[in-house]
Amino acid sequence: DVKVTQSSRYLVKRTGEKVFLECVQDMDHENMFWYRQDPGLGLRLIYFSYDVKMKEKGDIPEGYSVSREKKERFSLILESASTNQTSMYLCASRSTPAKNIQYFGAGTRLSVL
């Protein structure tokens, strides 16, 4: 079974803090994604990475950056957390293009106070 692990289930941070959300997958997938989930809005793509050290902006990248130094690990960084970044964050990795299935972690619920 594919496993996508997010390091924290719950995080509470203060406005202005730098926040790191970590995600690890164990299936040697090339493509990884970060989404945020908000009620009534579904999931929205923040950033994705198609290979080590390669990244592209998604639909809502403002206020976020990412890092992919190793194939299995994809980190989301909030440079200076703000209250409007309080949300559920979901990481995913994608199988081969032929199967085109994304596998999700359990999510990190971030509260910024």
Place this chain on the structure above:
Amino acid sequence: GDSVTQMEGPVTLSEEAFLTINCTYTATGYPSLFWYVQYPGEGLQLLLKATKADDKGSNKGFEATYRKETTSFHLEKGSVQVSDSAVYFCALSPPNAGGTSYGKLTFGQGTILTVHP
């Protein structure tokens, strides 16, 4: 750009009732279509998918048919169970999953389903 619209929720049903969750999309060409499900406290998992017109995806008693003429991918189940209570997401990815789209998913807003005994 691409978009997905799901029926408004939440949906509340009694056990063994028939379920339909409507999903329509806007996209160019022939996207791949998906239903993902999120059980309480968990991440999303794939429920079913279809990659071309008239394909029917099915899994765990759920079905959805890719209708190009109506740009729809409605989810149905003939008899729901309490264990089906979850949030259901319709999603699409661009046609060229192996190319520079990298299979990016566009999601609908999600539909909360609650099934009572």
